[in-house]
Amino acid sequence: MSGHAVEQPTLYGLIAEFETPGELVAAARRTREAGYKKYDAYSPMPIHEMDAAMDLHDNRVSLCTLIGGILGGTGGFGLMTWVAAVALPLNIGGRPLISVPMWIPITFECTILIGGLTAAISMIVMNGLPSPYHPVFNVERFANASRSKFFLCIESDDPKFDLAGTAGFLESLGPEEIAEVPR
Amino acid sequence: MAQPVELPSKIHVGPVIDEGHSLASVSDKVGGIVIKRKITLGWVFGLLIAFAVMQNLMIGATWLLIKGVGVWGLNIPVGWGFAIINFVWWIGIGHAGTLISAILLLLNQSWRNAINRFAEAMTLFAVMCAGMFPVLHTGRPWLAYWLMPYPNTMDLWPQFRSPLVWDVFAVSTYLTISAVFWFVGLLPDLATLRDSAKPRWQKVIYGALSMGWRGSARHWQRYEKASLLLAGMATPLVVSVHTVVSFDFAVGIIPGWHTTIFPPYFVAGAIYSGFAMVLTLMIPVRKFYGLDDIITLRHLNNMAKVTLATGMVVAYGYTFEAFFGYFSADTYERFMIWNRMTGPYAPFYWCLILCNIITPQFLWSKKIRTSPGILWCISIIVNIGMWLERFVIVVTSLHRDFLPSSWSMYWPTIWDWAVYTGTLGFFMTMIFLFIRVLPMITIFELRMLLPGARVKEPVAQ
Numbered sequence: 323m324s325g326h327a328v329e330q331p332t333l334y335g336l337i338a339e340f341e342t343p344g345e346l347v348a349a350a351r352r353t354r355e356a357g358y359k360k361y362d363a364y365s366p367m368p369i370h371e372m373d374a375a376m377d378l379h380d381n382r383v384s385l386c387t388l389i390g391g392i393l394g395g396t397g398g399f400g401l402m403t404w405v406a407a408v409a410l411p412l413n414i415g416g417r418p419l420i421s422v423p424m425w426i427p428i429t430f431e432c433t434i435l436i437g438g439l440t441a442a443i444s445m446i447v448m449n450g451l452p453s454p455y456h457p458v459f460n461v462e463r464f465a466n467a468s469r470s471k472f473f474l475c476i477e478s479d480d481p482k483f484d485l486a487g488t489a490g491f492l493e494s495l496g497p498e499e500i501a502e503v504p505r
Numbered sequence: 506m507a508q509p510v511e512l513p514s515k516i517h518v519g520p521v522i523d524e525g526h527s528l529a530s531v532s533d534k535v536g537g538i539v540i541k542r543k544i545t546l547g548w549v550f551g552l553l554i555a556f557a558v559m560q561n562l563m564i565g566a567t568w569l570l571i572k573g574v575g576v577w578g579l580n581i582p583v584g585w586g587f588a589i590i591n592f593v594w595w596i597g598i599g600h601a602g603t604l605i606s607a608i609l610l611l612l613n614q615s616w617r618n619a620i621n622r623f624a625e626a627m628t629l630f631a632v633m634c635a636g637m638f639p640v641l642h643t644g645r646p647w648l649a650y651w652l653m654p655y656p657n658t659m660d661l662w663p664q665f666r667s668p669l670v671w672d673v674f675a676v677s678t679y680l681t682i683s684a685v686f687w688f689v690g691l692l693p694d695l696a697t698l699r700d701s702a703k704p705r706w707q708k709v710i711y712g713a714l715s716m717g718w719r720g721s722a723r724h725w726q727r728y729e730k731a732s733l734l735l736a737g738m739a740t741p742l743v744v745s746v747h748t749v750v751s752f753d754f755a756v757g758i759i760p761g762w763h764t765t766i767f768p769p770y771f772v773a774g775a776i777y778s779g780f781a782m783v784l785t786l787m788i789p790v791r792k793f794y795g796l797d798d799i800i801t802l803r804h805l806n807n808m809a810k811v812t813l814a815t816g817m818v819v820a821y822g823y824t825f826e827a828f829f830g831y832f833s834a835d836t837y838e839r840f841m842i843w844n845r846m847t848g849p850y851a852p853f854y855w856c857l858i859l860c861n862i863i864t865p866q867f868l869w870s871k872k873i874r875t876s877p878g879i880l881w882c883i884s885i886i887v888n889i890g891m892w893l894e895r896f897v898i899v900v901t902s903l904h905r906d907f908l909p910s911s912w913s914m915y916w917p918t919i920w921d922w923a924v925y926t927g928t929l930g931f932f933m934t935m936i937f938l939f940i941r942v943l944p945m946i947t948i949f950e951l952r953m954l955l956p957g958a959r960v961k962e963p964v965a966q
Binding site: 342343344348350362368370371376380382384402406421446456459467469 | 528668
């Protein structure tokens with residue numbers, strides 16, 4: 323009957339609460355080693371050890387920023403070139419129309435402007451924000467995840483998830499408390 | 506739940522955060538200032554004064570728009586009076602915020618965690634004040650959008666070879682990126698406020714602003730990457746902004762402006778005045794809000810050291826300005842520097858030397874660096890000194906034109922003062938509002954300083 327729990331549409335997952343970041347890192351590592359895929363850890367501040375424990379290596383933000391920066395820089399430079407050479411060529415004392423050294427400051431500023439905006443926006447979009455509602459918010463004690471407590475949630479979508487088995491697994495991680503997360 | 510604090514080994518003047526703080530206590534203390542603390546009479550009084558002073562801006566700007574820039578003390582040859590002086594001064598003040606939030610982040614200076622939010626807010630408000638001046642100085646601010654490149658029926662485009670156009674791009678990029686960096690830094694703290702607020706309207710407002718941040722490890726990983734990238738880009742940006750501001754002067758051929766030392770000397774001066782302004786604001790705030798366990802003497806000591814170091818760079822700048830004037834063997838350059846030291850504006854020049862070179866020498870003493878009251882007075886003097894520096898640079902170079910027949914004097918009118926003091930009121934109003942509606946200290950970064958945040962896995966594997 324364990325498969326029955328998986329079909330339950332009302333259950334998002336099981337969440338375990340921990341007291342310290344060290345316990346959370348250990349728990350996340352053991353969850354990954356146990357073969358779970360759909361799980362997440364929640365903490366009030368970034369924990370650098372978490373990336374290794376959960377095997378996180380998403381570099382798409384950096385890639386987007388690089389592309390944004392290159393587009394910004396070439397866009398700014400291209401605009402100035404087009405304006406000075408095509409749209410409004412001005413002969414000032416016979417100086418070259420395409421005066422590259424004079425365009426460095428604006429090219430630089432455009433690189434930073436578009437690169438910086440891309441960094442922030444791609445981070446927000448890839449994190450699926452804004453998402454005012456999320457099932458984990460249904461757990462009352464989760465309000466502490468932004469204050470002083472550490473949480474690990476194994477989601478019911480995970481192929482390995484079964485209510486009793488996963489609850490037992492979470493129990494073995496030594497949490498303060500385990501709760502069901504309704505959708 | 507207080508946990509024992511392991512003090513870092515290399516401590517000279519106290520810890521970066523006092524003992525006895527835990528993850529929960531810093532959240533409650535800093536967040537509580539916003540969501541729990543009652544509105545005090547002192548705050549209302551301060552806000553009212555700032556708001557009243559801000560009305561100078563409204564009156565001054567209105568009269569300016571009715572009559573034109575002639576109501577200011579500008580003339581030919583001094584076409585760049587208060588508008589440019591104050592623009593450069595405000596922009597410079599903003600630079601400390603970015604230095605603290607970006608450069609000190611890259612340098613892994615964890616003491617910055619307690620002051621970066623406040624300093625960044627100061628940056629934003631200072632850049633807003635700065636931006637008003639050139640826009641008002643155009644005389645027709647409603648046409649300021651002409652500075653932007655856009656297809657128009659006049660078939661005109663900005664002159665991209667002009668440092669004044671570089672300025673438009675530099676300052677607007679600076680404002681945008683500072684705002685974005687600030688907002689990204691606020692996300693987790695807004696979530697903290699959302700979760701600890703009691704009234705529903707607070708939950709809704711902070712909930713909407715926090716975008717539903719939930720502290721997921723997968724989010725934090727991208728978040729940290731984006732923060733680092735933003736810091737990496739804001740670092741050259743802040744240097745470029747004041748470099749471009751100095752190009753407004755250095756690219757011209759006016760004696761006293763046309764020197765290669767201007768960019769580094771302007772950037773150092775910007776950081777110098779910015780740190781002075783952070784001290785000016787932080788010392789009262791940490792006292793009135795009882796934050797001396799989070800913004801400790803160590804912070805004041807470090808900020809005073811940065812002020813001293815950048816002050817020395819500025820002193821080097823003054824010395825070499827004078828030397829270049831002499832060494833150029835150029836009649837006009839030599840006259841300019843001599844006129845600056847002995848001419849009609851000499852008292853301004855010597856005052857600036859007193860404020861910017863002599864006064865900060867007191868900061869060599871550790872005792873002074875750790876006495877908030879004296880430090881506050883020094884920071885005010887440095888702010889005044891840096892304002893005088895901009896006055897001297899702008900006015901002394903312009904008022905003695907190449908031809909004696911064009912010589913003139915520049916004195917600000919009451920309308921110059923109205924707009925200037927009005928921006929001071931605007932700045933203080935924004936600061937007063939900020940400390941009540943947003944957490945003035947980055948809570949999640951503060952947590953990272955605590956021993957409770959250190960990862961010690963329970964079972965050795």
